[in-house]
Amino acid sequence: MRSREELVKVLGAPLGDLATDEALFAGAAEVRDRTVGRRVYLRGLIELSNRCRKNCLYCGIRSGNGRAERYELTDGEVLEAARGAWRAGYGSVVIQAGERTDGAFVERVERLVEEIGRMSEGKLGITLSLGEQTAEVYRRWYRAGAHRYLLRIEASSPVLYGRLHPADHRYERRVACLEALRETGYQVGTGVMIGLPFQRVEDLADDLLFFRRMDIDMCGMGPYIEHPQTPLAGVRSEFTREERLQLALRMIALLRLEMPDINIAATTALHALHPRGRELGVAAGANILMPNVTPEVVRGNYRLYEGKPAEDTDLSGFRTVPDGAWGDAPHYASRREAAKSEE
Numbered sequence: 001m002r003s004r005e006e007l008v009k010v011l012g013a014p015l016g017d018l019a020t021d022e023a024l025f026a027g028a029a030e031v032r033d034r035t036v037g038r039r040v041y042l043r044g045l046i047e048l049s050n051r052c053r054k055n056c057l058y059c060g061i062r063s064g065n066g067r068a069e070r071y072e073l074t075d076g077e078v079l080e081a082a083r084g085a086w087r088a089g090y091g092s093v094v095i096q097a098g099e100r101t102d103g104a105f106v107e108r109v110e111r112l113v114e115e116i117g118r119m120s121e122g123k124l125g126i127t128l129s130l131g132e133q134t135a136e137v138y139r140r141w142y143r144a145g146a147h148r149y150l151l152r153i154e155a156s157s158p159v160l161y162g163r164l165h166p167a168d169h170r171y172e173r174r175v176a177c178l179e180a181l182r183e184t185g186y187q188v189g190t191g192v193m194i195g196l197p198f199q200r201v202e203d204l205a206d207d208l209l210f211f212r213r214m215d216i217d218m219c220g221m222g223p224y225i226e227h228p229q230t231p232l233a234g235v236r237s238e239f240t241r242e243e244r245l246q247l248a249l250r251m252i253a254l255l256r257l258e259m260p261d262i263n264i265a266a267t268t269a270l271h272a273l274h275p276r277g278r279e280l281g282v283a284a285g286a287n288i289l290m291p292n293v294t295p296e297v298v299r300g301n302y303r304l305y306e307g308k309p310a311e312d313t314d315l316s317g318f319r320t321v322p323d324g325a326w327g328d329a330p331h332y333a334s335r336r337e338a339a340k341s342e343e
């Protein structure tokens with residue numbers, strides 16, 4: 001395990017030439033191959049709706065952005081997207097949406113999870129990425145058949161978190177949600193954005209320590225990309241876009257070295273900054289891809305940041321096997337075993 005100083009040293013090395021990080025990336029990819037395997041697992045991403053009650057200062061679909069065109073998929077569209085992913089040999093789907101907590105939404109998600117389970121005879125894995133909810137709601141969705149949950153901490157420093165969000169978005173509450181998810185039994189994923197305004201390499205080192213402390217099973221990290229219709233767009237980041245890409249790759253590689261048996265995604269935001277961004281993510285140690293399977297008519301509207309790619313993912317550059325395998329992180333099984341033997 002690396003100390004904070006060692007992490008800061010790697011992250012803080014001069015940026016500008018990806019070739020200088022070659023040994024770091026290759027070492028992380030080798031660790032990946034030996035622990036979770038060489039194979040890249042696919043999750044079909046279904047963007048259910050871009051309505052959101054939150055108002056995060058960096059996000060294009062924040063509630064305060066009156067210019068975002070809002071949409072919601074129908075149940076039929078969600079099921080069709082899930083069926084398409086299932087037929088294509090995907091091991092699981094991710095249902096993602098802006099945050100909503102009203103009863104109608106909670107029930108709808110519960111029903112959709114059950115229906116996807118029925119449609120695939122329980123074989124298609126279901127991940128949810130639907131923001132902060134009560135422990136009771138997390139339990140309901142778990143009982144309905146969801147087994148993984150993604151909730152990025154966005155920035156693990158409470159001070160930085162405070163600068164990126166309105167005052168009523170509480171850091172402590174988000175951490176409590178991650179803990180509730182773990183207690184419910186989910187495989188828990190979190191993540192951060194990289195290259196945010198006010199963010200320094202020390203914060204990124206602390207993010208890695210946070211992941212380790214929270215003992216997470218999955219991680220999705222990507223470069224921060226300005227969205228012009230947000231308050232943060234006018235605030236300068238210390239890092240250029242190229243530097244953010246490189247830093248994000250360093251973060252993936254370091255996380256793989258620190259937590260060898262978790263699942264790490266090569267995210268869409270990498271692709272937004274570089275045509276081969278996701279391939280670079282895999283070369284730096286990632287093992288998960290989340291191709292968008294949302295119906296194309298609405299795809300352009302889930303605009304978290306500028307330049308988010310809307311086309312289908314070209315899978316030809318990846319070692320994938322379309323056999324429907326779930327691809328759970330070995331970390332999850334081993335921490336559950338450890339918990340059992342402590343009882």
Ligand code: 5AD
Nearest residue numbers: 058059152223224225226227304305
């Ligand atoms: N740049 C990069 N990522 C962003 N997200 C939201 N806004 C941006 C942005 N401007 C990410 C957040 C969120 C995920 C769904 O998208 O980390 O958790």
Ligand code: SF4
Nearest residue numbers: 052054056059062098
């Ligand atoms: Fe909503 Fe997520 Fe965007 Fe925040 S980052 S405004 S919670 S969709």
